[in-house]
Amino acid sequence: MNQHGPRVLVVDDSATSRTMLEKQLQRCGCGVECAENGSSALAAMALGRYDLVLLDCYMPDMNGYEVARRVRQREENSGVYTPLIGISAEADATHTQLCLDSGMDGVLGKPLPLEQFKQLLALWCDFDPASTTTVSINEPVPPDLELLFHQTSLQDLDAMTLAHLQSDRARVMRLAHRMKGAALTMRRPVMVSILEGIELRAPGQDADSRAAVSALLEALREALG
Incomplete structure (x- = not known):
């Protein structure tokens, strides 16, 4: 051992x-x-x-x-x-x-x-x-990690919004996946659901898909507060 x-x-x-x-x-x-x-x-x-x-x-x-x-x-x-x-x-x-x-x-x-x-x-x-540890899965997330999550999520959201405006679907997908991983780590189910919606709709080139992604990006910004 x-x-x-x-x-x-x-x-x-x-x-x-x-x-x-x-x-x-x-x-x-x-x-x-x-x-x-x-x-x-x-x-x-x-x-x-x-x-x-x-x-x-x-x-x-x-x-x-x-x-x-x-x-x-x-x-x-x-x-x-x-x-x-x-x-x-x-x-x-x-x-x-x-x-x-x-x-x-x-x-x-x-x-x-x-x-x-x-x-x-x-x-x-x-x-x-x-x-060596008595860590509980339900213990509060440290404030410094909460702040890091909020700051990096806002940065990724701004970058994703710009990529969407530029029709860079690959970058939208990449950023959405990274944000989803962080949201899963931080146990944010609402954000995870929104980001899964973005991953699903982002590849679409039609007007309905673009409108759906725009709406989901706004919902994500609201979820971040």
């Missing part, structure tokens, strides 16, 4: 999700480092070893599938193996299979409850965090 806390790398382009995961893992007794994109994750892994990597699947520069494939290519004939766990706002069978095919060892949907962290650490790191 590992007597020292595992070294974990968190890779996520959402500052809110990164911070929440970092706080939860630290309170489970882990040493945590963070990377905001795939390139930074590969650079960090080239410099040192990690006991576990939590890898967001949708990132703008390089998605999690490609990061996993490159990690596994590096590890061939090296004798090194790093557990890679996908984390995502999606949880369907197709997405899960894509994660496994890319070389990940498993995939979890956001938000990640405390019990899932404990199971991950026990399975992949031979570490029992039971005696």
